[in-house]
Amino acid sequence: MTMQIEVKNLSLKFGKHFALKDISFQLKENKIYGLIGRNGAGKTSLLSLLASFREATDGTLRINGEVPFENAKIMQQVNFVFNKDYKDETDKLSDLLEDVRRYRPNFDLEYANYLIQKFKLPKNKPLKQLSKGMQSAVSVTLGLASRTPITIFDEAYNGMDAPTREIFYKELLEDQSEHPRIMILSTHLVSEMDYLFDEVLIIDKGQLILHEDYETLVTKGASITGEAAAVDTFAHSKKILNTKQLGNTKSVMIYGELSDDDRKLAKTKSLEIGPISLQDLFIHLTEGED
Numbered sequence: 001m002t003m004q005i006e007v008k009n010l011s012l013k014f015g016k017h018f019a020l021k022d023i024s025f026q027l028k029e030n031k032i033y034g035l036i037g038r039n040g041a042g043k044t045s046l047l048s049l050l051a052s053f054r055e056a057t058d059g060t061l062r063i064n065g066e067v068p069f070e071n072a073k074i075m076q077q078v079n080f081v082f083n084k085d086y087k088d089e090t091d092k093l094s095d096l097l098e099d100v101r102r103y104r105p106n107f108d109l110e111y112a113n114y115l116i117q118k119f120k121l122p123k124n125k126p127l128k129q130l131s132k133g134m135q136s137a138v139s140v141t142l143g144l145a146s147r148t149p150i151t152i153f154d155e156a157y158n159g160m161d162a163p164t165r166e167i168f169y170k171e172l173l174e175d176q177s178e179h180p181r182i183m184i185l186s187t188h189l190v191s192e193m194d195y196l197f198d199e200v201l202i203i204d205k206g207q208l209i210l211h212e213d214y215e216t217l218v219t220k221g222a223s224i225t226g227e228a229a230a231v232d233t234f235a236h237s238k239k240i241l242n243t244k245q246l247g248n249t250k251s252v253m254i255y256g257e258l259s260d261d262d263r264k265l266a267k268t269k270s271l272e273i274g275p276i277s278l279q280d281l282f283i284h285l286t287e288g289e290d
């Protein structure tokens with residue numbers, strides 16, 4: 001089943017402060033969506049609206065055409081996975097598996113057990129005795145094995161060490177190819193996770209500043225390096241994200257389509273055009289003064 005998320009002019013206020021302002025986008029395909037933004041940008045606020053943990057102050061949110069808030073049918077199709085703290089939880093993972101099995105209709109116990117083995121998780125220890133990284137692995141195991149049509153991971157992998165995160169990324173990609181769904185991953189680990197994303201949404205100070213296919217996005221960014229005056233001439237009508245200069249050599253990061261004429265001009269002026277990463281784009285698109 002492919003779910004559809006439609007967000008129109010969505011705002012969320014805490015008192016007088018806009019955590020989200022006038023956000024609009026649509027997610028209509030079973031893809032992996034990366035949601036990135038700086039601290040306090042509004043990622044968790046947005047995801048908690050999608051998961052019906054909160055109600056928007058303004059605007060509309062529809063999932064398969066329906067308002068999800070307090071809508072049991074829709075809420076069952078959405079799984080919000082976060083870095084849950086099990087510090088008071090005396091139940092064991094084996095108990096939790098039974099609970100989740102009851103309320104997640106697509107839950108695959110065999111697959112959950114496979115992940116438990118991969119993450120080397122103890123099933124018969126009280127959850128509160130598990131390390132932070134192991135607790136994160138419990139959350140993502142349940143998130144993946146629930147196979148919910150809309151699965152949201154809000155920094156759920158934060159406590160995991162690098163090798164454990166690698167296992168998660170690999171299993172996520174494999175499971176997504178076999179059981180495609182809408183996956184939304186919010187993260188600060190941009191350079192580590194960018195290869196997972198089909199589409200990227202960047203929010204900055206509560207506003208959606210970019211929603212783009214990942215491949216398109218990284219091909220729109222480029223670094224231009226060469227003799228300073230030639231670089232200036234080339235870049236003067238472009239959106240410049242960052243500038244570096246050493247002696248008479250200058251390098252600028254730009255964002256926007258490069259035409260054939262641009263490429264010809266770069267060649268005649270001996271300018272080097274290089275790629276830039278999503279992390280670079282993210283840093284420079286969101287670095288304006290606060």
Ligand SMILES: Nc1ncnc2c1ncn2[C@@H]1O[C@H](COP(=O)(O)OP(=O)(O)OP(=O)(O)O)[C@@H](O)[C@H]1O
Pocket residue numbers: 014018019037038039040041042043044045046
């Ligand atoms: N319960 C709350 N009450 C008041 N303000 C809140 C509340 N939750 C979030 N905010 C504010 O809303 C804004 C967005 O917060 P949010 O948690 O959505 O950001 P985030 O992008 O998830 O940040 P981080 O990357 O640091 O987790 C921030 O200014 C934050 O202080």
